[in-house]
Amino acid sequence: MPPPFYICGPTASGKSTLALEMAAQLDGEIINADAFQLYRGLDILSAAPSAEERAQAPHHLYGVLEPGTAADAGQYLRLARPLIENIQARGKTPVVTGGSGLYLKFLTHGPAPLPTGDATLRAELEATPLDALVARLRALDPVEAARTALQNRRFVSRALEICLLSGHRASDLRDRWESQTAELAAQLRGCVIQRTRPDLHARIACRTRAMLEGGAVAEVAALTNASANCEKAIGVRQIRALLAGEIDRTTCENLINAATRQYAKRQESWFRRELWLRPVPR
RNA sequence: GGCCCGAUAGCUCAGUUGGUAGAGCAGCGGAUUGAAAAUUCGCGUGUCGGCGGUUCAAAUCCGUCUCGGGCCA
Numbered sequence: 001m002p003p004p005f006y007i008c009g010p011t012a013s014g015k016s017t018l019a020l021e022m023a024a025q026l027d028g029e030i031i032n033a034d035a036f037q038l039y040r041g042l043d044i045l046s047a048a049p050s051a052e053e054r055a056q057a058p059h060h061l062y063g064v065l066e067p068g069t070a071a072d073a074g075q076y077l078r079l080a081r082p083l084i085e086n087i088q089a090r091g092k093t094p095v096v097t098g099g100s101g102l103y104l105k106f107l108t109h110g111p112a113p114l115p116t117g118d119a120t121l122r123a124e125l126e127a128t129p130l131d132a133l134v135a136r137l138r139a140l141d142p143v144e145a146a147r148t149a150l151q152n153r154r155f156v157s158r159a160l161e162i163c164l165l166s167g168h169r170a171s172d173l174r175d176r177w178e179s180q181t182a183e184l185a186a187q188l189r190g191c192v193i194q195r196t197r198p199d200l201h202a203r204i205a206c207r208t209r210a211m212l213e214g215g216a217v218a219e220v221a222a223l224t225n226a227s228a229n230c231e232k233a234i235g236v237r238q239i240r241a242l243l244a245g246e247i248d249r250t251t252c253e254n255l256i257n258a259a260t261r262q263y264a265k266r267q268e269s270w271f272r273r274e275l276w277l278r279p280v281p282r
Numbered sequence: 283g284g285c286c287c288g289a290u291a292g293c294u295c296a297g298u299u300g301g302u303a304g305a306g307c308a309g310c311g312g313a314u315u316g317a318a319a320a321u322u323c324g325c326g327u328g329u330c331g332g333c334g335g336u337u338c339a340a341a342u343c344c345g346u347c348u349c350g351g352g353c354c355a
Contacts, residue, residue, distance in 0.1 A: 011319075036319055046319080050317065074316040101316050112315050122317085152322040158315090174315055197310095234319045258308065263319050269312065 002026070004094040004219040006033075006083055006108065006190030008271050010264035011099050012203045013193040014282060016049045019097040023057040028092040031083060032061040033098025033107065036233045038076065041067045041223055044216045045235045047207060060087075067226040073106045074116055080107055096190075099272035104176070107200045108188055108276075112176045115165035117158070125157045133160055140164075143171035192277040208253055211235065217242065234259045269275075 005022055007015050011263050018040075019030050032038060035047040040063040048062050065071055084094045096107065125133060133156045140163045148155050162170035166256040195203070220239040223230065231237070235256050242252040271277060 035317090036318085070317070072316045073318075077316085078307060102316085102320095105315075109315085113317065114316060116316055149322060152313085154317075154321040155314080158317090162316095170315095177315065229317065229320085234289080236319095252343075259319080261309090265310080266318090266320095270308090270314070271312090272316090 001088040002028075002091070002093040003187065003189055004031075004088075004096050006104060006188070006277070007095065007097040007193070008101075008104060008190060008274070009099065010195075010200060010267040010271075011047070011260060012264065013150070013195050013200060014203075014208050015097050015099065015193060016047075016053060018193060018280075019095050020053060020056050023093075023095045026095065027091075028093035029058040029060060029079060029087045031094050031096045032059070033076075033096050033100055034100075035076070035100040035102050035103060036230075037062050037098070038065050038071055038079075039063065039067050039230055039233075040065065040224075041219065042209050042230065042233055044214055044219045045233055045239075048215030067223060067230045070227045072117065072231045073102050074111060076100075076103045077106045077111065089249075096098065099267050101267060105274075106229075108190075109177045109180055109184060112174050114162050114170075114173055117161060117241070118165060121161055121164060122157065125160060130156065133157060136160060137163070141169040141171050144169060144174070147171070154212040188276045190277050191280045192204055192271045192274070194279050195279045200264060201261055204264065205257055208256050208260065211256075212249070212253055221237075234263060 005026060005028065005198050007019050007022065022028060023030055023186060029108065030049075030252060032048075034046065034048075036042055037048040038061060039046070042048070043063065049059060053059075054062070061079055061107070064079070080103075084096070087094045096104070108129060130151075130153050133153070134145070134150050137148070137156055137160045141159065144159045144163075148159050150156060161166075175242055185213060206236045216235060220236055223236065226236075238247070238252050238255045238259070241247045241255075247255070
């Protein structure tokens with residue numbers, strides 16, 4: 001069974017193009033690993049592969065979720081795993097391509113056996129002041145509290161959520177990746193595209209312009225009943241502000257560029273730690 | 283031509299009665315175990331427009347020049 005090949009890298013670095021090259025070379029099929037390209041109705045903003053690109057090799061998991069649904073890394077795993085096995089069973093190589101570090105991490109290292117987030121509990125935790133959440137986590141699981149960034153409400157809530165939903169300490173359930181990394185690293189095959197900052201920034205600027213000229217505004221206007229998840233895609237908030245007349249087009253473009261550059265930087269931070277990825281300068 | 287206002291970080295600006303400067307944004311670095319294009323932590327990067335003067339000490343006061351903006355001719 002051909003092992004999967006992973007293609008990572010910051011946004012606008014050229015992952016989709018490289019994926020096509022690898023698919024051709026490895027007799028492969030491309031699987032999306034981007035949290036937002038998963039959604040239907042976000043093709044332009046999420047820079048999903050074009051129809052021409054998709055015609056060059058089988059593409060999977062692009063636009064498969066309704067904008068109104070809320071996905072997460074676990075659900076992605078449930079979609080991607082069977083697909084990978086299916087492709088392998090047919091003797092083809094899965095070429096997993098995307099920039100969502102956590103999703104890729106789940107795929108390559110497997111998730112810890114943690115409970116899925118619960119909407120009701122989340123709403124409750126969201127309404128609680130941060131210091132109260134911290135106090136509660138400290139009481140339930142001091143070990144986890146000590147290793148959690150306590151200023152990060154999202155992280156504190158999640159740790160607490162794990163304790164409350166599972167009835168166990170989060171610190172007892174979490175812990176797995178580090179021990180697996182060494183043995184897995186030898187088996188995993190993949191690369192991370194590297195570009196200089198000026199080059200990457202230029203590509204981002206170019207792509208943002210193309211998006212705005214290529215229908216991104218109409219795409220957002222058509223994006224009704226989107227989940228809170230979808231609303232967070234870079235560009236949605238900015239274009240909504242443009243549509244509302246709060247900012248002009250140039251400002252909108254500048255804001256999208258800045259948000260995209262910041263995102264790219266976070267992705268580089270993430271992939272830098274994935275030592276099994278072979279750097280590919282471009 | 284005359285008068286007035288402005289010139290401080292990449293950008294927008296703050297800077298008390300003179301004691302060699304600090305916010306936001308941008309940028310850079312980090313974290314990341316089921317919201318991840320999310321969330322979060324850290325870092326000030328500077329001939330204070332130029333030159334001269336007053337003063338122990340000037341971003342700050344005085345003079346002059348340059349460049350913006352405005353008003354009057």
